[in-house]
Amino acid sequence: MAYSYSFMKPHHLPLAAKELDAASVLPLRANEAIAALNQALPGLRWTSGTEATAELDQGWAEFRLHDDPAQGAWLSMRCSLRTDYSTAVQDLCDRFQWVAFDEEPRLFQPHRAPEIL
Numbered sequence: 001m002a003y004s005y006s007f008m009k010p011h012h013l014p015l016a017a018k019e020l021d022a023a024s025v026l027p028l029r030a031n032e033a034i035a036a037l038n039q040a041l042p043g044l045r046w047t048s049g050t051e052a053t054a055e056l057d058q059g060w061a062e063f064r065l066h067d068d069p070a071q072g073a074w075l076s077m078r079c080s081l082r083t084d085y086s087t088a089v090q091d092l093c094d095r096f097q098w099v100a101f102d103e104e105p106r107l108f109q110p111h112r113a114p115e116i117l
Helices: 030-040 086-096
Strands: 002-010 051-056 059-068 072-080 099-102 106-108
Touching (some): 002 086, 030 086, 086 099
Antiparallel strands (some): 002 072, 099 106
16 A cells, blocks of 8 residues: 655645645746655655655655646656655755645645644
């Protein structure tokens, strides 16, 4: 089983959970996300132009870039259900000023505790 997180670039910060919608986020461009992930995760292995795998302190993770004309561009992270990856997600949000949400659903944003949506 796997767990998923979605990362986006916020239009403004801080972002209240109730504000999370298509108007509150900007496209997360592929070249920006690739450069950021390569910087943050030196052992990242790109298996295609849009997919990568990594071994994090918590365990395995798979990253995928999405670019949908109707929904915009974002980054997803798929990982094991066996451990808590929220620290890794928060680190990426803090470092790159991204927001993320998960399946619970919780909203992660830079330098704040996750908020229930």
